[in-house]
Amino acid sequence: MTEATRHTPGTPCWVSLMVHGLDATQDFYGALFGWEFSPGPQQLGPYVRALIDGKEVAGIGRIPSSRQLPIAWTPYLATDDADVTAETIRSRGGTVGVGPLDAGAAGRLAIATDPGGAVFGIWQRAAHRGTAVYGTHGTPVWNELVTPETSFVGKFYEAVFGYEVEAVVSADFDYLTLHLAGRPVAALHGVGQALPRRGTHWMTHFEVEDTEEAARQVVELGGQVLQPPRDGSSGRLATVADPEGAVFTIVRTASR
Known part of the structure; x- marks a missing residue:
């Protein structure tokens, strides 16, 4: 911690x-x-x-x-x-x-x-x-903007906050990492037509000790699992929603 x-x-x-x-x-x-x-x-x-x-x-x-x-x-x-x-x-x-x-x-x-x-x-x-x-169960670990495409909105955040922008070069992956003083602090993820019904939004990731166990608890407590546990570049993650519908990501980071 x-x-x-x-x-x-x-x-x-x-x-x-x-x-x-x-x-x-x-x-x-x-x-x-x-x-x-x-x-x-x-x-x-x-x-x-x-x-x-x-x-x-x-x-x-x-x-x-x-x-x-x-x-x-x-x-x-x-x-x-x-x-x-x-x-x-x-x-x-x-x-x-x-x-x-x-x-x-x-x-x-x-x-x-x-x-x-x-x-x-x-x-x-x-x-x-x-x-x-930071760095323990229940703390925010990452924030990522989910948007149709990153180039236009990326220029906005770069101009307002002075970020250094690093693009992931891929034919099928639209992703920008926002850096301050050489350190990544957030990201923009372009998803094209796969944008959820709630539209463009910032997604907060919270650290958990065990992704599967936390996802199970979400359901027991009246929430929903929207995307089940899976492996990602940052660790083992799942997309969930609380009982009022607020969506967030739980992740057991690769460093754990």
């Missing part, structure tokens, strides 16, 4: 989920990942932070009745200035739907949509630094 000490601008630094049933969702992820919960900022409604060994991992909030928000895991990308980044997002063809606004003393945030329609957040930290621990 490793602790995070600093988030370079553009690095995925937090993942958050908005749902209708906050208590039931806490029960699901608490059982699946061993998370405990503490209160978080309430600017967008009731919100809790998930903890492992007292360290913050992710956030879950209740969808306000006045807002139409997707039930989906949303990655937040670090920024030193949420207002400047929000303006850059707009100037590059994206949309800022929420904020920028202060989350109490925790920091400043905005929720945006890229030109392809995928929702993501930006986070300017203050008291809350973002995800504080």
Whole structure:
């Protein structure tokens, strides 16, 4: 288990989920990942932070009745200035739907949509630094944008966050890895006509000790297995959904 000490601008630094049933969702992820919960900022409604060994991992909030928000895991990308980044997002063809606004003393945030329609957040930290621990069961390990094709939207993320883009050269595989200071931090995966019905979206991967066992638990807890356990370049993974339909990937990384 490793602790995070600093988030370079553009690095995925937090993942958050908005749902209708906050208590039931806490029960699901608490059982699946061993998370405990503490209160978080309430600017967008009731919100809790998930903890492992007292360290913050992710956030879950209740969808306000006045807002139409997707039930989906949303990655937040670090920024030193949420207002400047929000303006850059707009100037590059994206949309800022929420904020920028202060989350109490925790920091400043905005929720945006890229030109392809995928929702993501930006986070300017203050008291809350973002995800504080990685590399153990129940922690986010990777974020990947699922999109029809990568070239157009890749230029957007490169312009907004200054990523170095590395393409996987293949006749039948459209994949871009986003790097900061030579380190891969996220990826864009072009799937063409195989795009799911929910459209372009960011997919969060969570580390698990045993992919088969975690997939079995998902079903026992009222979720679904959408793609059964399989081997991938990053390890043994499966695509699953929680009881409200939020889709995520569980993976036992190759390093385990």
